[in-house]
Amino acid sequence: MNIKTFGVERWMNAYEHGAFYNLAETDAKAFTLDELLSLGKKFEVLDELLRVKISYNPTTGSQSLREVISSFYADTGPENILITTGAIEADFLVTNSLVESGDTVIVQFPAYQALYSTAEARGARIKYWNMNIDRGYEPDIEELKSLIDDKTKMIVLNIPHNPTGAVISEEQLRTILSWAEERDFWVLCDEVYHDFALEPGVVPPYGRSLSKKAISVGSMSKAYGLSGLRLGWIAAPDELINRCWCWKDYTSISNSPINDFLATFALKNIDKVMERNLGIARQNLETLLKWFQEHESFFDYVTPKAGVLTFPRVKNIPMSTEELCKKLFEKEGLLMVPGECFEMSGYLRIGFGNDSKMFKTGLSIFSSFLSSIQ
Structure with missing residues (x-):
């Protein structure tokens, strides 16, 4: 059984851990162990955890x-x-x-x-x-x-x-x-x-x-x-x-x-987990939609109904989306996923579930890059 190279996973492996700003994350903002256990009676849960046999x-x-x-x-x-x-x-x-x-x-x-x-x-x-x-x-x-x-x-x-x-x-x-x-x-x-x-x-x-x-x-x-x-x-x-x-x-x-x-x-x-995660995602989506409106000359986009991902089509940028993502990473340490990883050249996958401060900074860096190529 011969299987294709996994495009998006190879891309993430190549760039994710060296990025300073991650606009490619597909998950909700990661919990720390302390934050997770604090959703309950932390020290009681920790005591149970310490007794788990490995x-x-x-x-x-x-x-x-x-x-x-x-x-x-x-x-x-x-x-x-x-x-x-x-x-x-x-x-x-x-x-x-x-x-x-x-x-x-x-x-x-x-x-x-x-x-x-x-x-x-x-x-x-x-x-x-x-x-x-x-x-x-x-x-x-x-x-x-x-x-x-x-x-x-x-x-x-x-x-x-x-x-x-x-x-x-x-x-x-x-x-x-x-x-x-x-x-x-x-x-x-x-x-x-x-x-x-x-x-x-x-x-x-x-x-x-x-x-x-x-x-x-x-x-x-x-x-x-x-x-x-x-x-x-x-x-x-x-x-x-x-x-x-x-x-x-x-x-x-x-x-x-x-x-x-x-x-x-x-x-x-689960209710506490999702209250936290949805709060972050909704705040970031509001930021992203405003950003798309400010940069409408570069993107066709559809507002996502659920999840933490959007897949806009790029326009008026004189390079492939793969080249764009490589330049953003090399010059700014900014990570995004090009549509080429989905057999869809000309698109970008942007994730908005991550840390809100980092997300805003990443979009600001992207804005500066777009201004530089006009």
């Missing part, structure tokens, strides 16, 4: 963590949850468990490469369901319907969508799931930004809660600001969980018991 964790994840996660979904118990090393392993396990050579896999596009390159490496035919900026990144499910064929094994949705911030409505999601039930294919719902609704009611219910043909994938990284835990999960029917578990025995085996403990604690305090 040994192998159950390969499926602890019972307590799977119980908390299963409570998010309708008709779902701990036996329907498999804990993984981030959402990326979850997506990898699902794809390897389901997709065979000759299958059709339809992916909402542009997309995080893990959502389609594994299927492509397994010999699947990949079809793109394109989110178009000229249509406001609004999902057109009639276009999606036209892509479904007799060999369709899986549709891959990202709800909310990375990198555009678009969101499929509940009515649209229910329609897609009804097609899956009628034609017997799966719908992989990567829902790592699910709790990042910038306005109430814009994000549909979890796919797993709506249909047995939906597979929900979650993570501690994006919405929760805890990417360092490297912990995600799959919510799916028992039979598929067992198939994914067989693959997990050959990948990560198990997750750290320390990370399992901290994830359980964070998810039991």
Whole structure:
């Protein structure tokens, strides 16, 4: 099985750790351990943490963590949850468990490469369901319907969508799931930004809660600001969980018991976690939209409905977006992700979930750079 080089991850590895200003971050602002534990009775929680044995964790994840996660979904118990090393392993396990050579896999596009390159490496035919900026990144499910064929094994949705911030409505999601039930294919719902609704009611219910043909994938990284835990999960029917578990025995085996403990604690305090993260994101989005308006001669953009990402189209800049991002990094230590990492030259992925002071400074530096090329 030959697999493509992972464009965006190689880009981040090359530039992220040397950057002074990060406008490429896809997560909520990272918690410190002290800040996280302070969401509860810190010293009591710390005392529990210090008693955790640093040994192998159950390969499926602890019972307590799977119980908390299963409570998010309708008709779902701990036996329907498999804990993984981030959402990326979850997506990898699902794809390897389901997709065979000759299958059709339809992916909402542009997309995080893990959502389609594994299927492509397994010999699947990949079809793109394109989110178009000229249509406001609004999902057109009639276009999606036209892509479904007799060999369709899986549709891959990202709800909310990375990198555009678009969101499929509940009515649209229910329609897609009804097609899956009628034609017997799966719908992989990567829902790592699910709790990042910038306005109430814009994000549909979890796919797993709506249909047995939906597979929900979650993570501690994006919405929760805890990417360092490297912990995600799959919510799916028992039979598929067992198939994914067989693959997990050959990948990560198990997750750290320390990370399992901290994830359980964070998810039991999810309201406090999201109050903090949404506050930062909303403040930064207000700053970003004002900045876009001030620089409208350089960008076409769509206001994201959820998540912490926006995917503007660049105009009137005499260089490729990859060259632009390299110059900003080399001259200013400013990190952004070019559209080339998504097979979409001419676009930028900008993340607005990070520290607000740093975010404003980064935009100010970008402004000065744009002024210098006019």
